[in-house]
Amino acid sequence: MADNLFPTKIESKSKSVQELVMNNEEPPGNYFYEGGVNGVLESSLPVLEMPVIDISRLTSPSTSREEVEKLHSALISCGCFMSINHGITGVFLDQVRSVTAQFFALPMEEKLKCSRAVDSREGYGNDMILSEDQILDWTDRLYLIVSPEDQRQFKFWPEKPESFREILHEYTTKLKVIVEVVLKAMARSLNLEDNCFLDKYGERALMQARFNFFPPCPRPDRSLGLKPHADGSAITIVLQDKEVEGLQFLKDDQWFRVPIQLPHALLINVGDQSEVMSNGFFKSPVHRVVTNSERERTSVAVFCSPDPDNDIEPVDGAVSETRPRLYKKVQDYGSKYFQYYQKGKRPIEAVKI
Numbered sequence: 229m230a231d232n233l234f235p236t237k238i239e240s241k242s243k244s245v246q247e248l249v250m251n252n253e254e255p256p257g258n259y260f261y262e263g264g265v266n267g268v269l270e271s272s273l274p275v276l277e278m279p280v281i282d283i284s285r286l287t288s289p290s291t292s293r294e295e296v297e298k299l300h301s302a303l304i305s306c307g308c309f310m311s312i313n314h315g316i317t318g319v320f321l322d323q324v325r326s327v328t329a330q331f332f333a334l335p336m337e338e339k340l341k342c343s344r345a346v347d348s349r350e351g352y353g354n355d356m357i358l359s360e361d362q363i364l365d366w367t368d369r370l371y372l373i374v375s376p377e378d379q380r381q382f383k384f385w386p387e388k389p390e391s392f393r394e395i396l397h398e399y400t401t402k403l404k405v406i407v408e409v410v411l412k413a414m415a416r417s418l419n420l421e422d423n424c425f426l427d428k429y430g431e432r433a434l435m436q437a438r439f440n441f442f443p444p445c446p447r448p449d450r451s452l453g454l455k456p457h458a459d460g461s462a463i464t465i466v467l468q469d470k471e472v473e474g475l476q477f478l479k480d481d482q483w484f485r486v487p488i489q490l491p492h493a494l495l496i497n498v499g500d501q502s503e504v505m506s507n508g509f510f511k512s513p514v515h516r517v518v519t520n521s522e523r524e525r526t527s528v529a530v531f532c533s534p535d536p537d538n539d540i541e542p543v544d545g546a547v548s549e550t551r552p553r554l555y556k557k558v559q560d561y562g563s564k565y566f567q568y569y570q571k572g573k574r575p576i577e578a579v580k581i
């Protein structure tokens with residue numbers, strides 16, 4: 229009886245992917261796609277020609293116009309870009325990678341101190357299971373709300389490695405500066421008023437950090453590290469693994485591999501809420517993570533979303549007689565988004581007019 233009422237309670241106690249791997253256990257069937265996953269072999273897919281945007285040029289009066297144009301074409305063509313000269317040193321980014329790797333390398337009992345609760349997303353764990361036919365992602369993750377600061381729940385924040393909290397705080401403080409520059413430039417690139425996205429984003433915008441760990445997978449042809457999804461954020465900033473690729477974007481119905489040859493660039497992609505605010509001029513790209521059987525991979529995604537109390541809708545300048553409003557007004561998109569994600573559906577469909 230209780231099982232039927234609260235299936236997630238039972239299921240979410242399932243082992244982490246890392247435990248399955250450590251114990252050499254046969255992964256349960258709910259990690260596998262029936263017909264397999266196409267195109268996981270590295271060589272079988274084309275590499276995405278990632279546009280590279282120089283963040284410092286976006287802010288300098290003499291170069292801003294040109295760089296904003298580049299940003300415009302990057303976002304129109306693939307919804308993502310690599311950012312360089314973003315103001316964060318390579319040494320510091322490597323520290324972020326290092327504390328991430330150190331956290332996932334801790335003994336399980338130490339990591340479990342940060343375990344997410346059964347019905348919560350925040351904390352350490354694997355997929356929350358919402359239906360019996362859900363196919364699980366081959367990943368363990370630590371998910372933390374970083375901003376607004378008064379919403380931090382430190383019971384989920386690791387105490388080990390010792391510098392983890394401080395580095396996360398410093399990292400996200402630096403990312404805030406980038407978010408502001410990028411949201412302004414995105415508005416400018418559509419000839420909109422500079423602050424129109426930023427105003428909707430708000431003073432109490434939400435920043436959520438997701439530390440992803442993808443252990444080697446015995447059947448990369450049958451499972452995915454992250455199922456195809458688009459992010460529910462305004463923008464997402466991803467620090468990829470330096471040595472192991474895995475992220476892929478869907479463009480013109482074809483999967484493309486994201487290259488990792490710029491280890492100190494930050495990947496930035498449009499999220500659904502920018503698609504809504506821009507009235508569909510920017511599209512939130514679908515992406516996935518594939519697994520491999522040999523090497524573990526980590527990534528840190530920071531989802532930058534508008535204040536959940538703000539109304540998010542197409543900004544005035546993006547709506548005209550020739551381009552009618554394409555999206556409804558939404559609030560707290562992120563919470564709605566989550567249910568859809570686990571079911572492998574796209575929430576943006578629900579807010580289209």
Ligand SMILES: O=C(O)CCC(=O)C(=O)O
Nearest residue numbers: 438440468475517527529
């Ligand atoms: O692992 C990556 O490179 C991307 C992660 C991602 O897409 C996400 O966490 O939403």
Ligand SMILES: [Fe+2]
Nearest residue numbers: 457458459515
């Ligand atoms: Fe994502």
